[in-house]
Amino acid sequence: xxxxxxxxxxxxxxxxxxxxxxxxxxxxxxxxxxxxxxxxxxxxxxxxxxxxxxxxxxxxxxxxxxxxxxxxxxxxxxxxxxxxxxxxxxxxxxxxxxxxxxxx
Amino acid sequence: xxxxxxxxxxxxxxxxxxxxxxxxxxxxxxxxxxxxxxxxxxxxxxxxxxxxxxxxxxxxxxxxxxxxxxxxxxxxxxxxxxxxxxxxxxxxxxxxxxxxxxxxxxxxxxxxxxxxxxxxxxxxxxxxxxxxxxxxxxxxxxxxxxxxxxxxxxxxxxxxxxxxxxxxxxxxxxxxxxxxxxxxxxxxxxxxxxxxxxxxxxxxxxxxxxxxxxxxxxxxxxxxxxxxxxxxxxxxxxxxxxxxxxxxxxxxxxxxxxxxxxxxxxxxxxxxxxxxxxxxxxxxxxxxxxxxxxxxxxxxxxxxxxxxxxxxxxxxxxxxxxxxxxxxxxxxxxxxxxxxxxxxxxxxxxxxxxxxxxxxxxxxxxxxxxxxxxxxxxxxxxxxxxxxxxxxxxxxxxxxxxxxxxxxxxxxxxxxxxxxxxxxxxxxxxxxxxxxxxxxxxxxxxxxxxxxxxxxxxxxxxxxxxxxxxxxxxxxxxxxxxxxxxxxxxxxxxxxxxxxxxx
Numbered sequence: 001x002x003x004x005x006x007x008x009x010x011x012x013x014x015x016x017x018x019x020x021x022x023x024x025x026x027x028x029x030x031x032x033x034x035x036x037x038x039x040x041x042x043x044x045x046x047x048x049x050x051x052x053x054x055x056x057x058x059x060x061x062x063x064x065x066x067x068x069x070x071x072x073x074x075x076x077x078x079x080x081x082x083x084x085x086x087x088x089x090x091x092x093x094x095x096x097x098x099x100x101x102x103x104x
Numbered sequence: 105x106x107x108x109x110x111x112x113x114x115x116x117x118x119x120x121x122x123x124x125x126x127x128x129x130x131x132x133x134x135x136x137x138x139x140x141x142x143x144x145x146x147x148x149x150x151x152x153x154x155x156x157x158x159x160x161x162x163x164x165x166x167x168x169x170x171x172x173x174x175x176x177x178x179x180x181x182x183x184x185x186x187x188x189x190x191x192x193x194x195x196x197x198x199x200x201x202x203x204x205x206x207x208x209x210x211x212x213x214x215x216x217x218x219x220x221x222x223x224x225x226x227x228x229x230x231x232x233x234x235x236x237x238x239x240x241x242x243x244x245x246x247x248x249x250x251x252x253x254x255x256x257x258x259x260x261x262x263x264x265x266x267x268x269x270x271x272x273x274x275x276x277x278x279x280x281x282x283x284x285x286x287x288x289x290x291x292x293x294x295x296x297x298x299x300x301x302x303x304x305x306x307x308x309x310x311x312x313x314x315x316x317x318x319x320x321x322x323x324x325x326x327x328x329x330x331x332x333x334x335x336x337x338x339x340x341x342x343x344x345x346x347x348x349x350x351x352x353x354x355x356x357x358x359x360x361x362x363x364x365x366x367x368x369x370x371x372x373x374x375x376x377x378x379x380x381x382x383x384x385x386x387x388x389x390x391x392x393x394x395x396x397x398x399x400x401x402x403x404x405x406x407x408x409x410x411x412x413x414x415x416x417x418x419x420x421x422x423x424x425x426x427x428x429x430x431x432x433x434x435x436x437x438x439x440x441x442x443x444x445x446x447x448x449x450x451x452x453x454x455x456x457x458x459x460x461x462x463x464x465x466x467x468x469x470x471x472x473x474x475x476x477x478x479x480x481x482x483x484x485x486x487x488x489x490x491x492x493x494x495x496x497x498x499x500x501x502x503x504x505x506x507x508x509x510x511x512x513x514x515x516x517x518x519x520x521x522x523x524x525x526x527x528x529x530x531x532x533x534x535x536x537x538x539x540x541x542x543x544x545x546x547x548x549x550x551x552x553x554x555x556x557x558x559x560x561x562x563x564x565x566x567x568x569x570x571x572x573x574x575x576x577x578x579x580x581x582x583x584x585x586x587x588x589x590x591x592x593x594x595x596x597x598x599x600x601x602x603x604x605x606x607x
Binding site: 012019022026032035036039042043045046049050052053057059061062064065068069072075076079080082083084086087090091 | 240241244245248252255256259262265268269271272275276279280283286287289290291293294297298299300
């Protein structure tokens, strides 16, 4: 394989790197908005995988799945931001480490 | 490059008929939302009535589908086989019990009944689709539908910080797990070239319709591992259970009651379709991991439950332990195992929601302390019928004979023995023995003399009382004469096994 022409492997590795960055973001950051963005990054890296597979397998399923994930991600934004706003209204701070009313 | 569309693009009336129960519930959801916006239905009774009527109609539609189901409809993405319909029954019964236990709690915590029931129904639609899904796409979208509604429901009691915290924690951790699940689905799709469960099974079983190397591809195994993480999180299997106690404790009690049974039922139905059918040809590769997860879940769930002082947290750890028992049945990967999972959820719907009915009644009568096990002291003298019902649920959850819990556990462990996994059955029985301690402790606390003798509890609200009696009847009925329902569960499993060409 010519290393200068991107192939399926390159896209899949890029997708894996983006997914890992998302996981690291979720595990290390404390601002809910950043955690939330990291989850979106994970979902979008999955989209990249699906589109890659769809292209190299000549199958439409992956493209359809990508649209579904995009729609679901949008719905998650709505619910997630609503929950964050609702918490912010009552506490004026949104550090996840402060959300410790319950032992867990 | 040309993309291949393998199915003809038309949908017949029969396709819509095969998802009729889901459509009915969706209709009920829309009616509730509209009614909430246009007529001021602040009256809890009206909203409860609409919800119960919807559930009843969906139940009738599901009964009709029992004998007229289709193995695959809507471009081979949804199946209305008896297995899916059986789980529809479990989900609808749970939703009905939840609707009965909610009114007193809604009045106690002053939230909007219309939106509350609308979200319960929306979540039920997701669950029913999840049980019927035969495509990874539908599994994902159904899972998100049920989860999104439950995130909002968990944080529904906005005046209580614990509820907001529960909603937010559930949201963050659950979407994190969804990302793993869907990444796993992408890998499996990459290895097999399809997202349809039937085709994945054919591909891995006979190497037909996909590249012969699919079952040797590392992508497949990474994908299966990631999907296992996603599913394990949603059914709170140790070590992915950390969210469960906090969310169960923080969420409004009717929501906890609903989600503790139905989410597990829906996700386990999809879990079985994917792991016991699509991935059955590579069982030797995933069995070891599921074996370890089942053991850790049973041990940790039961041991941590021993030290709980909150009833909802106790039931959360009990739920984790029960997920472990059900995982034993799934690991058995035989007809008896699948039958026992289906029967287990029917039994679990009655006994677990029943236990939460008691918590909801206690909370609406005594405030937040109603969740503390200590506040159950002397309940036998204050409210004998409620205490009697609690005792039945505790005996059943512990697995005493003549209760539904015993039959369910017996089936799950005998499936493991039949599949020569005797080790799992033995650990299951031993951890069940540990569980007797914490379930009976609740009964013991209720039997102790009250601190202030002679005080009677206010009467249990009629609807919650009805829910408790239905749950008691179900728990004892399934324990004494399980044959009829067991027969239905067996039929449902025979139907799904026939579709996948298994005896």
